[in-house]
Amino acid sequence: MWRFRLPLRVRLTAVYGALFLVAGLVMLGLTWALVQQRLIDDAAVVNASVCCSSPWEPSPTLPAGDRLTYEYTVQIMGAARDQALGALLTQGSIAVVVVGALAAAAGWVVAGRMLRPLSAITATAARIAAAPEGRRHERLRLDGPRDDVTELADTFDDMLDRLDAAFDAQRRFVANASHELRTPIAVERALVEVAAARPGASDDVRALARELLDVNADQHRLIDGLLLLARSERELAERRFVDLADLAEHATSPAGGVRGDPGSAPGLSRDVAPDAAPEFALELGEAPTAGDPVLLAHLVRNLVENAIRHNLDAGGWVRVATGTDATGRARLEVSNSGPVVAEDAVAGLVEPFRRLGGGVPDRGRTAGAGLGLSIVRAIAEAHGGALHLAARRGGGLVATVTLPREEYGFALDGSAERGDAEG
Template structure:
């Protein structure tokens, strides 16, 4: 169970250290067997033991005849041979034991050195992977212009990094094309909608316009206004999908106060707690973010309910929180609220929205290096909090 929590570098180090230990143990075993065989083949002569290390041959009679020894000489020779054998066994045992002791110490030292070298080699081996991981994290923050650009020899890791760079290149081109298409299409659609609104207003302003025409014109103007809000939202989303290039200092408290001054909330009490909370970014986009949060909180509320807007700085982060009363929202439905054109069908006034409000909030927050989270409020409604880097 513990191995599952080890990092890949630790596992590689353990593998390298284990290989060092295994090879060292195998080398020690082979040395032990070879030395044991060599000691077995080397016989200790009794003459070496009893004559100060010099072997002395038995004297011979003239003419080459061997000397005849009695039984006492045979016993003495046998004792000498037995003693020499015992010396040989004792020498063999002590030599092999000494080899094992010092070999085990050497093997332990080799294992420590192997673990250290394994840690260094594993770190060097995994360094390109760490570079790829760091780039992937930055890309996950919607920075598709980032590239790994891994150097070094053309090995498997270089091939992986180049493949990843190629994928990022295609994704970047695809997203840029999508943003350009949305922006161009929205610009093209604005003109006919503006012409439609003008023609309807002119037709309805004629003195002889029948009531049926005026009623139809009011309906068409309302539909036209909804389409204009939709296109404006698409343009804002396309703009907010990109990183802010020229950020300026912005106080979210001032932005929230300006938005609240322009907000009408019939039947809904609006409270606020605004403390200085500076950040850097695009003032227009940050104002649109705050406006969408406040308008959603007012629109999707209950009669006699309230909205609380809080803005403050928390360490190195700036927080904007909007809480409202309203219908009960299940926790599993909240992620869908941040998707384009997704609305809860049972929320009051959903037909008047475009389904882009919270999507724009999330895009603007991420473009400024922040994020947005929402949780259900006890008793109904939502608590939406935007977190941005403090300036």
């Protein structure tokens, strides 16, 4: 159960103020008791000087005139004593409250200065956590005397270094392994093509060769996907002005090779027959941003390919829209018809090798490598953007990518670097 807790600075200030107030009240009580005792002792001295039988009682042998004078003096002294004690309590309480407030204000300032390193640690940790994967190289590097806070910051930096090294090693392994696998796959493809092209090859051999070439193409796309994923998780080497509308128009054209038309790119031409290709609806408005044009082209292409692959057998549609949102950020939205997707399954679709199962009808097409949306998310985050997926009530998905806006090389929202100036 969530419980509200005051910030540490407020609690420290409250503790400082409460301790000072308690100490002030105790001091005021002791002062009041000492002053009262002192006044009683002074009264006893006065009584002794006039030979009184007891404190505040005149001697029976004292003349009548002196007796009246003594009683009047006793009344004056009693009134002065009560007034002094009352003033001590009243003015002392006011002084304690005022000085307590000043002490609380001083405690607020002191607590702020003492907690400033912790605030810096929290802010830096938040920036590191919000940074895209592969760009989390910032460290605390807290300066100052060696104390518990600096030891905490150094320990946190060591942990980040270890995590960053582990992530880099993982990305290097994926990239190196993918590069190494390309050669045997290319050799396999060449051997199959040579065997199929031999004059004496039978029809069964040629049919088997076509199947092996299809499998080889799937493996080649998987390797390319792993390389692209590893590349997109690194920091961008350059940023140039890009309009998402141009990329979307090219990706959805027959020349772009994603519609399943004859002559399309390998993989989708055999996935979707020309008569079963979904209908495209384009709403392309200017969506200027800055980044790596090749990676952004892959982002758009992967979204469109995913919308085509996970669609209906016939009568399906794909809608691609570009523009800017209310904050001026570039926006790309790709939606499609298709099987109903459970809400709890949407979040897992961006994980590597995670495929949508169960609800996709088998049309004899490849299920894909399960890297398309993972690559889209990695590319979007590398450009300072984000990918959002939502299930359509009637079936299919709505994939929305938002990227920082760029106007001909000059950033408008401060979140993108100057593209042409650096490219």
